[in-house]
Structures are given as C-alpha cells and as structure tokens.
Amino acid sequence: MIIVLLGAPGAGKGTQAKRLVEKRGFGHVSTGDLLRDAVSRGTELGRRADEYMKGGRLVPDEIVLGLVEELFEAGTSADIILDGFPRTVPQAEGLDALLSKHETAVDCVVFIDITVDEAIRRLSSRVSCSDCGAVYNLMWKPPATDGVCDVCGGELTRRSDDEPEAIERRFTEYHAATKPLTDYYRSRGILRAVDTSLTSEEIQSEIDGILDGGCGCGTRETG
Numbered sequence: 001m002i003i004v005l006l007g008a009p010g011a012g013k014g015t016q017a018k019r020l021v022e023k024r025g026f027g028h029v030s031t032g033d034l035l036r037d038a039v040s041r042g043t044e045l046g047r048r049a050d051e052y053m054k055g056g057r058l059v060p061d062e063i064v065l066g067l068v069e070e071l072f073e074a075g076t077s078a079d080i081i082l083d084g085f086p087r088t089v090p091q092a093e094g095l096d097a098l099l100s101k102h103e104t105a106v107d108c109v110v111f112i113d114i115t116v117d118e119a120i121r122r123l124s125s126r127v128s129c130s131d132c133g134a135v136y137n138l139m140w141k142p143p144a145t146d147g148v149c150d151v152c153g154g155e156l157t158r159r160s161d162d163e164p165e166a167i168e169r170r171f172t173e174y175h176a177a178t179k180p181l182t183d184y185y186r187s188r189g190i191l192r193a194v195d196t197s198l199t200s201e202e203i204q205s206e207i208d209g210i211l212d213g214g215c216g217c218g219t220r221e222t223g
C-alpha cells in the first residue's frame with residue numbers, strides 16, 4: 001500500500017508518519033529528512049538544496065525527483081508512507097510515472113490542512129535533536145531538561161526554516177504549488193481529508209480508520 005501524507009507545513013505529517021511506521025511497519029519516505037541528510041553530509045545535491053530550504057522555499061522538482069528515484073531503484077518496502085512528497089503537480093506526475101515503472105500506484109492520499117496562524121504557533125515552538133532527530137514542542141511536549149534531548153542527550157535546536165518569516169514563505173509556496181495537488185488526487189478519487197480541528201490522537205484514529213477500511217477512497221467528499 002502506498003500512502004501520501006499531504007498537508008500544510010506544521011500540520012503534523014511527520015508525527016503521523018512516524019506513528020504509522022511504528023504501529024504498522026510502513027516504510028517511511030520523507031523528502032525533508034532525505035534533503036536535510038544530504039545537507040548535513042555536505043553532498044553536491046545537499047549544497048544545492050540548502051539555499052532553498054533555509055529560505056523556506058521548495059527545492060526544485062528535478063532534485064527531489066532524483067532523490068526519490070534513487071531510493072526506489074535501491075529497493076523499498078511494499079508498504080510506504082510518503083511524507084512531504086509530492087509537493088507539486090510535476091512531482092506527482094513524476095511519482096506516478098516512477099510507480100508505474102514498478103507496476104504499482106498511490107493507493108490513498110491523506111490530506112491534513114491547517115491555517116498559517118496555527119502553523120506559526122506550532123512551528124515556532126518546535127525544536128529537534130541535532131543528533132537523533134527526535135522532535136519536541138516546547139508548549140506541549142517539552143524535553144525534561146532545557147535544550148537537551150531526552151532520547152540521546154544531544155543538543156536541541158530550532159530548524160532555520162521554522163523562523164516566522166520562513167514559515168510564511170513556506171505557506172505561500174504551499175498554497176501556490178502544493179494545495180493544487182488536492183484537485184489532482186481528488187479527480188483520481190483517492191483523496192481523503194482529515195478533520196484538523198481534532199486532537200492529534202483523534203487524527204491518529206481517523207487515519208487508522210481510513211487505512212483499516214482499505215482507504216475506501218473515492219467514497220467521501222473532501223473539503
């Protein structure tokens with residue numbers, strides 16, 4: 001089963017993806033994580049991506065598609081959560097072409113949306129461990145000791161693209177480039193919207209319900 005988690009920055013895609021990986025053993029493909037890894041290893045691709053990411057802009061499609069293609073060529077698990085990819089219509093078309101080469105297709109797109117104000121509220125209090133990547137929120141999931149990761153003792157830092165100005169830029173890009181994907185997937189009958197007024201736990205069980213029902217895509221009108 002191939003599931004796309006689609007949503008605004010700060011909507012909780014990463015949190016939901018990690019939970020699905022732990023609970024259901026899905027493979028997790030986060031282009032944000034792949035790109036951050038390339039940046040921290042200082043690869044050529046990482047250097048090219050870094051200037052876009054710092055400013056909260058989307059990395060060009062060919063770079064992202066190249067990364068995902070490499071991953072599929074190396075072999076992936078049968079059940080995958082795509083988190084933060086695709087983010088543009090050309091990426092979605094590239095993904096469809098890549099999957100059809102592997103004789104498979106996207107089964108379901110779970111759409112989680114939030115407002116820019118809510119995103120700024122959530123993201124400006126998000127910190128993560130520079131060593132193990134564990135994510136905290138200073139408002140509702142703070143570490144036991146300020147600035148120190150509970151899991152590995154590493155240093156907690158805020159992502160440069162979680163500064164308010166970068167968040168606003170990410171939202172502008174989201175509305176221009178990513179939101180149109182809802183129409184792309186709605187027209188294929190595989191879009192399922194999750195009610196984001198719910199708590200994170202309620203969203204979890206809503207997503208579980210969607211997946212347990214084999215997605216049941218195309219059966220529900222979405223916002």
Ligand code: AMP
Nearest residue numbers: 031032052053057058059064084085087
């Ligand atoms: P994320 O961790 O998913 O929020 O991604 C962090 C940053 O990586 C984004 O703000 C973009 O600059 C870049 N990025 C991640 N995934 C993509 C993608 N599919 N297309 C373009 N840029 C991406």
